[in-house]
Amino acid sequence: MKKGKLYTVGFMVASSCVCAAVLTFANTQLHSRISTNxxxxxxxxxxxxxxxxxxxxxxxxxxxxxxQSVTTKKLRQMELYEAYKDGKLIGYAMDILGRGKYGLxxxxxxxxxxxxxxxxxxxxxxxxxxxxxxxxSSPQWLSQFNNKPLITNGTPGLVISSTEKGPNxxxxxxxxxxxxxxIVKIINETIxxxxxxxxxxxxxxxxxxxxxxxxATPGYPKNLNKPPNLREEVRRGSFMTPPGVKNLALGKTxxxxxxxxxxxxxxxxxxxxxxxxxxxxYVEMDPGPQWVQIDLGRIHTVFAIVLWHYYKNPVIYNxxxxxVSDNSDFTGNVKTxxxxxxxxxxxxxxxxxxxYYSRWWGEIVDAxxxxxxxxxxxxxxxxxxxxxxxxxxxxxxISVYGK
Ligand SMILES: [Ca+2]
Ligand SMILES: [Ca+2]
Numbered sequence: 001m002k003k004g005k006l007y008t009v010g011f012m013v014a015s016s017c018v019c020a021a022v023l024t025f026a027n028t029q030l031h032s033r034i035s036t037n038x039x040x041x042x043x044x045x046x047x048x049x050x051x052x053x054x055x056x057x058x059x060x061x062x063x064x065x066x067x068q069s070v071t072t073k074k075l076r077q078m079e080l081y082e083a084y085k086d087g088k089l090i091g092y093a094m095d096i097l098g099r100g101k102y103g104l105x106x107x108x109x110x111x112x113x114x115x116x117x118x119x120x121x122x123x124x125x126x127x128x129x130x131x132x133x134x135x136x137s138s139p140q141w142l143s144q145f146n147n148k149p150l151i152t153n154g155t156p157g158l159v160i161s162s163t164e165k166g167p168n169x170x171x172x173x174x175x176x177x178x179x180x181x182x183i184v185k186i187i188n189e190t191i192x193x194x195x196x197x198x199x200x201x202x203x204x205x206x207x208x209x210x211x212x213x214x215x216a217t218p219g220y221p222k223n224l225n226k227p228p229n230l231r232e233e234v235r236r237g238s239f240m241t242p243p244g245v246k247n248l249a250l251g252k253t254x255x256x257x258x259x260x261x262x263x264x265x266x267x268x269x270x271x272x273x274x275x276x277x278x279x280x281x282y283v284e285m286d287p288g289p290q291w292v293q294i295d296l297g298r299i300h301t302v303f304a305i306v307l308w309h310y311y312k313n314p315v316i317y318n319x320x321x322x323x324v325s326d327n328s329d330f331t332g333n334v335k336t337x338x339x340x341x342x343x344x345x346x347x348x349x350x351x352x353x354x355x356y357y358s359r360w361w362g363e364i365v366d367a368x369x370x371x372x373x374x375x376x377x378x379x380x381x382x383x384x385x386x387x388x389x390x391x392x393x394x395x396x397x398i399s400v401y402g403k
Contacts, residue, residue, distance in 0.1 A: 038106075038125070040059065040062075040063070041106075041124040041125060042095070042106070042108065042124060043062060043063060043066045044062050044124070045107065045108045045122040045123075045124040046066065046070060046081055046083075046093055046108050046110075047062055047065050047066055047069075047070075048120075048122055049093055049108050049109075049110035049119065049120045049121070049122045050069070050070070050083040050090060050091055050093065050110055050119070051090075051119075051120075052065050052069055052083065052085065052090075053065050069083050069084055069085060070082065070083050070084075071084075074198075075194070075197060075198030076197055076198030076199055077193070077198055077199060077200050078094065078193055078194065078198035079094070079095060080092055080093075080094060080194075080198075081093040081094070081108075083110075089113045090113060091110050091111055091112055091113055091119050092110070092111045092113070092115065092194075093108050093109060093110040093111065094108065094109050094111075094190050094193075094194060095107075095108060095190075096108060096109050096121070096123075096183075096186050096187065096190055097186065098182055098183065098185065098186030098189075099182060100126055100127065100128050100133060100136075100178075100179050100182050100183070101128055101129070101133055101176075101178045101179050101182070102127040102128055102129070102133075103126070103127040104125065104126075104127075105123060105125065105126045105128075105136070105179075105182065105183060105186065106123070106124055106125035106126070107121060107122050107123035107124055107125075108121075108122050108124070109121050109187060109190055109191075110122075111150070111194070115150070115194075116149060116150060116151075117147050117148065117149055117150065118145050118146065118147065118148045118149075118150065119146065119147075120142070120143075120145065120146050121142050121145040121187070122142065123136050123137045123142065123183075124137075128176065128179045129176070132173065132175045132176040132179070133173065133176035133178070133179030133180070135173050135176065136173070136176075136179060136180065136183055141173065144170050144171060145158075145170065145187075148167065148168065148170070149167050149168065150191050150194075150195065151195070152166065152167050152168035152237070153234065155168075155236065155237040155239075156188070156191050156192050156195050156237065156240065157184075157187070157188035157191050157192065157237045157238055157240070158170050158184055158187060158188060158191075158237070159184075159235050159237050160172045160180055160181060160184050161235065164235055166234070166235070168237060169235075170184065185203060185238070188203060188237070188238045188240065189201055189202055189203065189240070192238075192240035196240075196371075196372045197371070199242060199372060200242065200243055201240040201241065201242060201243075201372070202240065202241060202242070202243045203238035203239065203240060204238070204239045204240070204241050204245065204303075204304060204364075204401060206239075206306060206361070206362055206364075206399070207247075207273075207275070207399075208275065208360060208361055208362065212275055212276070213275050213276060213277070213360040213361075214276045214277040214278055214281075214311070214312055214360060215360050216277065216311065216312045216313075216360065219314070220314050220357070221314060221389065224314075224316075224388065224389060225388055225389070226316070226388070227316060227318075227342065227355045227388055228342060229340060229342040229353075229354050229355050230316060230354065230355045230356070231354035231355065231356050233356070233357065233359075236361065236364075239304060239364050239366075240372075241303040241304065241368065241372075241401065242303070242372065242374075242403075244403055245303055245304075245401045245402055245403055246401065246402075246403075247273070247399045247400065247401055248296050248300050248302070248400045248401070248402050249271045249294050249296065249380070249398055249399050249400040250271060250272075250273050250399070251271055251272070251273075252271050252294050252295060252296060252297060253268075253271075253294070253295050254267040254268055254270045254271055254292055254293065254294055255267065255292070255293050255295070256285070256290065256291060256292045256293065257290055257291045257292075257293075258285065258286050258290060260286075262283045262284055262285055263284040263285065263286065263392070264282065264283065264284035264394075265280070265282055265283035265284060266283065267283060267292065269281070269282070269283050269395075269396075269397075270283055270292055270294070270395050270396075270397060270398050271294060271397070271398065272397075273397070274396075274397065275308050275360070275362070275396060275397045276396070277308070277310055277311045277312040277360065277396055278312065281310075281396055282310045282394040282395060282396050283394065283395045283396075284392050284393070284394050285384070285392065285393040285394070285395070287386060287392065287393075288385065288386075289319060289346050289383055289384075289385040290383070290384060290385070290393050291381050291382060291383045291384075292381070292382055292395060292398070293328070293379055293380065293381040293382075294379070294380045294381075294398060294400060295328065295378065295379055296377070296378050296379070296380070296400060297378070298378060299326060299376050299377065299378045300376070300377065300378070300400075300402045300403060301373075301374040301375070301376055301402050301403050302324070302367045302374055302375050302376075302377050302380075302400055302401065302402035303367055303368050303372075303374045303375075303401050303402055304364050304365065304366060304367055304368070304399075304400075304401040304402075305322055305324075305337065305338075305364075305365040305367060305380055305382075305398065305399070305400050305401075306362045306363065306364050306365070306397075306398070306399040306400075306401065307320070307322070307362060307363045307365065307382060307397075307398055308358070308360075308362045308363075308395075308396040308397040308398070309358040309384065309393075309394060309395060309396060310358065310394035310395075310396055311357075311358040311359050311360055311396070313391075314357050314358075315357070315358050315387040315388075315389075315391050315394075316355050316356065316357055316358070316387060316388045316389075317355075317358060317384050317385075317386070317387050317388075317391075317393065318341070318345075318355075318384070318385040318386055318387065318388060319340070319341040319345060319346045319351075319383060319384065319385035320338065320339075320340050320341075320353075320355075320363075320382070320383065320384050321336065321338065321339045321340075321341060321346065321348055321351065321382070321383040322336070322337045322338040322339075322365050322380070322381070322382050322383075323335065323336050323337070323380075323381045323383075324337060324367075324375065324377035324379065324380050324381070325377065325378070325379045325381070326376070326377065326378050326379070327378075327379065328379055330379070330381060335375070335377075336348070336349070336351075337365050337366070337367055337375075338351075338353050338365040339351025339352070339353055340353040340354060340355050340356075341385075342355075345385070346383065346385060348383075355388075362397075362399075367402075374402060374403070380398070380400055382395075382398060
């Protein structure tokens with residue numbers, strides 16, 4: 001009896017071991033087959049994107065073409081494919097990897113040999129809703145990416161819009177805005193990473209969702225004395241930075257060049273994170289050129305400074321100058337990152353930057369530098385000299401994005 005029980009237990013243990021082993025083996029086999037299929041899907045997508053073949057070819061033919069024509073190289077944190085035909089470079093490609101509404105989206109983005117335009121985009125894996133988000137794999141939707149410039153008006157990447165026009169605009173898919181937003185985000189991050197020499201880049205989240213700002217669409221006043229350096233308002237693309245940046249100015253101390261308190265509001269409202277532009281959301285300064293200054297507490301690496309002046313009514317502010325320094329009195333080691341004082345009325349030098357209508361999306365001052373490595377600073381000073389129609393200087397918020 002005792003012996004029989006032991007035997008039963010022994011048999012059960014042994015058989016579950018066998019079962020587990022069989023399952024593990026099956027799983028490994030399955031996994032390696034999935035991985036092989038996925039590699040082949042990628043290879044076929046690359047060959048098609050480079051125009052070296054199409055899906056009517058046999059699997060072995062596609063693999064042969066790939067082995068003959070495509071080489072890979074490492075661009076810092078990025079894998080770059082290079083394709084050659086008859087010894088001549090025909091393009092580059094990068095993997096596209098992102099999260100759709102229902103899982104991972106995988107594809108390849110091919111770029112022309114001059115590195116200025118997209119050759120083609122192909123999606124080889126996605127689980128989006130057929131007929132809606134699933135249309136991202138359709139040749140018709142994908143073909144709009146052909147020949148799109150990598151950079152438009154100095155801003156890398158593409159913009160989704162059904163109403164706007166422009167070389168960088170692509171159309172979304174009706175009823176699948178989440179999927180299309182996601183894929184354009186992936187593309188923009190990939191383009192930015194490629195242009196930065198292979199470092200990972202992400203779209204900066206400025207926290208300007210519908211609830212965070214006063215999305216006023218003010219009518220532009222007639223007879224406004226427009227400054228000669230007023231820029232045309234165009235849709236701004238994503239501003240790309242390395243990952244891990246945050247608003248370092250949040251809650252930090254703000255001082256000003258005025259002897260008294262502001263006319264309306266408190267200086268610390270400029271770093272309270274609130275970007276609305278209603279009655280109690282702004283800080284009104286004395287007339288004439290004024291500055292406010294933020295102390296980040298220590299030296300940080302900064303990639304962007306973002307300004308929100310009062311914007312509920314249309315205002316073009318005069319003489320907006322942004323300077324940074326490592327000392328609080330801005331004596332020595334001062335860098336000017338933005339200056340739109342075109343006639344040097346403030347005496348700080350003629351500024352080459354453009355004037356603009358203050359708007360809810362904020363004005364981004366670029367501090368990334370040529371290698372996207374950012375800029376060292378502790379103090380940020382922003383000058384403003386009222387609006388062009390004699391409006392008062394009113395600050396809403398200043399954010400400083402860095403690490
Ligand atoms: Ca504020
Ligand atoms: Ca001026």
